[in-house]
C-alpha cells in the first residue's frame with residue numbers, strides 16, 4: 085500500500101474510532117480491508133481508497149472501522165476481575181444500607197458479549213445473597229456486526245471452552261447442533277447498544293460499576309485520558325472501574341486512582357475505596 089493511502093486509513097480510524105494504526109501494523113490493512121472491498125464490489129483496495137478519498141459514505145466508513153477492530157474476548161477473561169467483582173464490589177454495595185438495591189453496570193467495549201454475560205451469570209449465582217436487588221447491564225461497542233453476534237448469545241465449542249466453568253455451561257446454555265446458546269433469562273439481563281467511546285456519554289446515565297477492558301490499549305494517550313475522564317462523569321462518587329491487565333490510569337489522569345490491594349480496579353481518588361485508614365497518633369501508640 086502506498087504511504088499516502090496508509091495515511092488515509094490511519095487518519096480515518098483515529099478520527100472516527102480512536103484506534104491508532106502504526107506503520108508496523110500496515111500489513112493488517114491488506115488482510116482486513118480485502119473482504120470490505122469485496123463486499124462493496126470494488127475490484128481492489130486501491131479502487132476503494134479512491135472512493136474513500138473522493139466521497140466516503142457513512143456505511144463504508146463503518147465497515148472499514150469494523151474490519152479494523154480487534155474483538156478478542158472470552159468468558160471470565162483473566163478470572164481475577166470477576167473474583168474481585170464477586171468478593172469486593174458486590175459486598176461493598178450490599179453493605180450500603182441507605183442505597184437503593186439497584187446496580188447499573190456498563191461493559192464499555194463489549195465485543196461478542198462474553199464479558200457482560202459472565203457478569204449476568206455471576207449475578208444470577210449471587211442472587212440468593214442479594215434478595216430484592218435489581219441489575220441493569222448495558223453492553224456497548226462500536227461494531228454493529230459484533231453487537232448483532234452478541235445479542236444472539238450463540239457461541240462455538242471453542243468459545244465456551246475458553247474460561248467458562250463447565251457447571252455454568254450445563255446450567256445456563258442449551259446445545260444447538262455444534263453451538264451453545266445462552267438461556268433467555270441470562271441473555272435478557274444484558275442490553276446491547278451501539279456506542280462509540282469517543283462520543284459524549286451523558287445520554288447513557290450513571291453507572292455504579294464500569295468494565296472498560298482491553299480497548300484503551302488501542303488508543304493514544306490523549307484519547308485514553310479523554311475517555312477515562314468522561315467515564316468518571318458517568319459514575320457516582322463511590323463507583324468502581326475495571327480496566328484490562330495492560331491498562332492503567334497512572335500518568336494519564338487523576339480522575340481515578342488504583343484501589344489499594346485490588347488489581348485492575350480503580351475508583352475516584354477521594355472515594356471511600358481509595359481513602360487510606362487514618363494513621364494512629366503517636367499518643368495512641370504510646371498508650372498501647
Ligand SMILES: C[S@@+](CC[C@H](N)C(=O)[O-])C[C@H]1O[C@@H](n2cnc3c(N)ncnc32)[C@H](O)[C@@H]1O
Pocket residue numbers: 100101102103153154155156157158161192193194195196199224225226227230279280281282296297298299328
Ligand atoms: C479486544 S475487545 C475487548 C472486549 C472485552 N472488553 C474484553 O476485555 O474481553 C475491544 C472491543 O472494543 C471495541 N472498540 C474499539 N474502539 C471502540 C470505540 N471507539 N468505541 C467503542 N468500542 C470500541 C471493538 O469493537 C472491540 O469489540
